[in-house]
Amino acid sequence: FQDQAEQFFRSGHTNNWAVLVCTSRFWFNYRHVANTLSVYRSVKRLGIPDSHIVLMLADDMACNPRNPKPATVFSHKNMELNVYGDDVEVDYRSYEVTVENFLRVLTGRIPPSTPRSKRLLSDDRSNILIYMTGHGGNGFLKFQDSEEITNVELADAFEQMWQKRRYNELLFIIDTCQGASMYERFYSPNIMALASSQVGEDSLSHQPDLGIGVHLMDRYTFYVLEFLEEIHPASQTNMNDLFQVCPKSLCVSTPGHRTDLFQRDPQNVLITDFFGSVRKVEITTETVSLDRDLAGFEREFPEDELATEPLKYAEQLPVAQIIHQKPKQKDWHPPGGFILGLWALIIMVFFKTYGIKHMKHVF
Amino acid sequence: VVEGLALLDLGVSPYSGAIFHETPLIIYLFHFLIEYAELVFMITDVLTAVALYLAIQDFNRVVFKKQKLLIELDKYAPDVAELIQTPMEMHYIPLKVALFYLLNPYTVMSCVAKSTCAINNSVIAFFVLATIKGSAFLSAVFLALATYQSLYPLTLFAPALLYLLQRQFIPIKLKSKSFWLYTMQYASLYLCSLVVIICLSFFLLNSWDFIPSVYGFILSVPDLTPNIGLFWYFFAEMFEHFSLFFVCVFQINVFFYTIPLAIKLKEHPVFFMFVQIAIISIFKSYPTVGDIALYMAFLPVWSHLYRFLRNIFILSCVLIFCSFLFPVLWHLWIYAGSANSNFYYAITLTFNIGQILLISDYFYAFLRREYYLTHGLHLTRQDGTEAMLVLK
Numbered sequence: 001f002q003d004q005a006e007q008f009f010r011s012g013h014t015n016n017w018a019v020l021v022c023t024s025r026f027w028f029n030y031r032h033v034a035n036t037l038s039v040y041r042s043v044k045r046l047g048i049p050d051s052h053i054v055l056m057l058a059d060d061m062a063c064n065p066r067n068p069k070p071a072t073v074f075s076h077k078n079m080e081l082n083v084y085g086d087d088v089e090v091d092y093r094s095y096e097v098t099v100e101n102f103l104r105v106l107t108g109r110i111p112p113s114t115p116r117s118k119r120l121l122s123d124d125r126s127n128i129l130i131y132m133t134g135h136g137g138n139g140f141l142k143f144q145d146s147e148e149i150t151n152v153e154l155a156d157a158f159e160q161m162w163q164k165r166r167y168n169e170l171l172f173i174i175d176t177c178q179g180a181s182m183y184e185r186f187y188s189p190n191i192m193a194l195a196s197s198q199v200g201e202d203s204l205s206h207q208p209d210l211g212i213g214v215h216l217m218d219r220y221t222f223y224v225l226e227f228l229e230e231i232h233p234a235s236q237t238n239m240n241d242l243f244q245v246c247p248k249s250l251c252v253s254t255p256g257h258r259t260d261l262f263q264r265d266p267q268n269v270l271i272t273d274f275f276g277s278v279r280k281v282e283i284t285t286e287t288v289s290l291d292r293d294l295a296g297f298e299r300e301f302p303e304d305e306l307a308t309e310p311l312k313y314a315e316q317l318p319v320a321q322i323i324h325q326k327p328k329q330k331d332w333h334p335p336g337g338f339i340l341g342l343w344a345l346i347i348m349v350f351f352k353t354y355g356i357k358h359m360k361h362v363f
Numbered sequence: 364v365v366e367g368l369a370l371l372d373l374g375v376s377p378y379s380g381a382i383f384h385e386t387p388l389i390i391y392l393f394h395f396l397i398e399y400a401e402l403v404f405m406i407t408d409v410l411t412a413v414a415l416y417l418a419i420q421d422f423n424r425v426v427f428k429k430q431k432l433l434i435e436l437d438k439y440a441p442d443v444a445e446l447i448q449t450p451m452e453m454h455y456i457p458l459k460v461a462l463f464y465l466l467n468p469y470t471v472m473s474c475v476a477k478s479t480c481a482i483n484n485s486v487i488a489f490f491v492l493a494t495i496k497g498s499a500f501l502s503a504v505f506l507a508l509a510t511y512q513s514l515y516p517l518t519l520f521a522p523a524l525l526y527l528l529q530r531q532f533i534p535i536k537l538k539s540k541s542f543w544l545y546t547m548q549y550a551s552l553y554l555c556s557l558v559v560i561i562c563l564s565f566f567l568l569n570s571w572d573f574i575p576s577v578y579g580f581i582l583s584v585p586d587l588t589p590n591i592g593l594f595w596y597f598f599a600e601m602f603e604h605f606s607l608f609f610v611c612v613f614q615i616n617v618f619f620y621t622i623p624l625a626i627k628l629k630e631h632p633v634f635f636m637f638v639q640i641a642i643i644s645i646f647k648s649y650p651t652v653g654d655i656a657l658y659m660a661f662l663p664v665w666s667h668l669y670r671f672l673r674n675i676f677i678l679s680c681v682l683i684f685c686s687f688l689f690p691v692l693w694h695l696w697i698y699a700g701s702a703n704s705n706f707y708y709a710i711t712l713t714f715n716i717g718q719i720l721l722i723s724d725y726f727y728a729f730l731r732r733e734y735y736l737t738h739g740l741h742l743t744r745q746d747g748t749e750a751m752l753v754l755k
Contacts, residue, residue, distance in 0.1 A: 331371075331372045331373075331374070332368075332371040332372050332374070332394075333394075334390075334391050334394060334567055335566065335567065335569070337566055338391070338563065338566045338567045339391075341563050341566060342388075342391070342563060345559065345563070349500075349501070349504055352500055353498055353500060353501050
């Protein structure tokens with residue numbers, strides 16, 4: 001029975017989350033919004049529901065006054081694929097996409113008034129996909145044209161997530177210039193990272209659409225989208241194939257990846273482990289009775305783990321000791337020679353001024 | 364001081380941080396008295412007032428003696444009877460001086476703030492007392508203490524010397540041997556006591572690093588926290604290249620007035636002392652209102668100059684208004700953020716101009732009275748028309 005149950009948990013995760021972030025605003029950064037929306041589309045198509053996706057778009061391209069085709073965001077030229085349909089749910093929009101909000105989403109330190117759709121409610125059995133795109137540099141990613149997130153901050157946020165058991169495994173994809181610098185500083189386990197370009201290289205955009213007037217997608221994400229369009233929820237394609245996406249001939253920049261923090265072999269990691277929400281369902285025709293075996297699973301707590309005496313809250317600090325403390329002894333005292341010299345001088349001055357006759361009154 | 368003592372308790376030299384700039388004798392004093400700090404400052408203020416009271420009492424006697432001498436020698440013009448000071452009007456002056464010091468809002472403020480300026484004031488007051496009593500030794504000792512505390516009372520050496528020479532009836536001629544002998548004696552007393560005090564403070568901490576912290580700090584003005592003086596704004600906006608030059612210029616400004624004033628006021632050393640204390644408290648690198656309180660305490664001594672003061676109403680208005688505007692503009696600048704440092708600097712400027720004009724007004728009035736005393740109240744020019752006395 002235990003072997004049967006173990007087969008369920010081969011990959012270690014039970015739920016999937018996705019955090020998709022586009023960090024740039026203004027019309028000419030159309031392609032970043034299109035990047036994010038195309039990953040959103042793939043992820044939703046492969047099974048992750050909107051309640052498990054946190055989509056952050058820094059600007060509104062679909063209803064931008066400069067969009068000649070309102071309510072659409074295209075990812076292929078000639079308007080072949082509209083990634084902005086009727087069912088796109090943007091959780092953080094426009095000015096809500098800030099470094100602070102992003103880090104709060106990741107670490108879970110959100111004010112109590114935040115609605116559920118804006119929270120990353122992952123647990124220690126969640127596989128999270130984090131996709132970020134925008135303008136970046138060596139070690140930073142620009143948010144909203146006014147602030148930056150550094151690779152150190154990101155690494156620390158992931159460490160906080162690890163320590164709070166907020167993920168089982170994490171796939172981090174970044175499509176910016178010098179994107180590899182963003183994953184250089186990660187130090188938490190179970191993170192796999194992909195970037196569209198190495199340090200010192202720029203990520204280039206794919207193709208402009210002359211009708212809309214801007215570049216529609218970035219190269220790396222375009223080819224990732226094409227790759228993902230081939231994936232369906234049951235496909236067994238693994239991560240090594242994703243690493244081959246967009247070679248230098250197509251992408252001009254060299255995509256990079258980092259797997260040293262990841263415990264499983266990328267060969268064994270399915271694409272759908274991160275991009276899809278594949279439920280392990282096995283249909284069985286026999287009933288399994290659980291009553292009798294459960295008793296054997298109960299364990300007793302070892303004795304020494306229980307506290308011997310309940311600690312009262314009030315006794316944790318020795319308040320009585322603190323408030324009645326005498327002023328502490330001063331450690332420094334003037335040297336004896338100084339005191340002697342000073343008072344000798346004072347007495348000498350006194351007698352010189354007032355005459356020696358006062359000596360007998362003093363002594 | 365609390366910071367310095369805390370650092371000492373941790374075993375570190377108190378001068379290693381940039382906050383503590385007091386002399387080692389203050390460390391010694393407050394090592395035992397830090398818990399009673401309020402009481403200490405109240406007692407120092409009372410001591411200052413008592414010292415000033417006794418000093419001015421003695422000074423009045425000296426003034427009378429001198430006046431009597433000059434009347435008998437017929438040095439005064441015939442119609443100056445109303446200018447001569449009488450015992451009746453001078454009876455309450457020492458009390459007024461003590462009250463002026465104690466009740467001055469500036470004194471109260473510096474006592475509440477527990478500023479060590481109170482200790483400086485007390486030492487200077489004792490120095491004045493010792494000088495007027497005529498004891499060269501004590502006066503040298505207190506002057507050395509005052510110089511040791513803050514560097515500027517060095518300039519008070521000249522008026523003290525002049526007063527003591529006068530008291531010993533030694534004429535102030537450059538060729539006179541007794542003049543040089545006495546000067547050498549007094550200077551050597553002063554320098555020896557200064558050296559002794561500095562060496563003694565070396566033995567407190569077994570290190571010389573109090574010298575750059577105390578004297579280097581006063582002279583090179585590294586800390587530009589706004590105060591009521593003039594240094595901070597200049598040096599905040601000055602280029603580094605010129606800061607040494609301007610520091611020298613500003614410091615020379617304090618010491619510069621000693622020689623000319625000594626030449627002009629050699630007959631009146633106590634007035635010279637008053638003007639010198641005022642100049643120190645205006646031009647020193649980190650003035651406080653306690654310094655102002657000290658020289659204002661002397662004003663009743665020259666209340667007989669009232670009829671010769673020309674701008675006293677405007678000046679007192681300026682000083683009072685500026686004193687009220689200081690906290691207002693500080694609040695606006697620092698807390699409300701709707702003003703900037705220029706506002707506060709303007710008030711500093713105005714306040715210092717008011718003080719300088721006050722001093723120069725008293726100076727003018729004093730000299731005018733002296734002139735009238737020797738030349739008569741109704742001045743006429745050579746052709747008989749009425750003349751006006753101006754200070755050039």
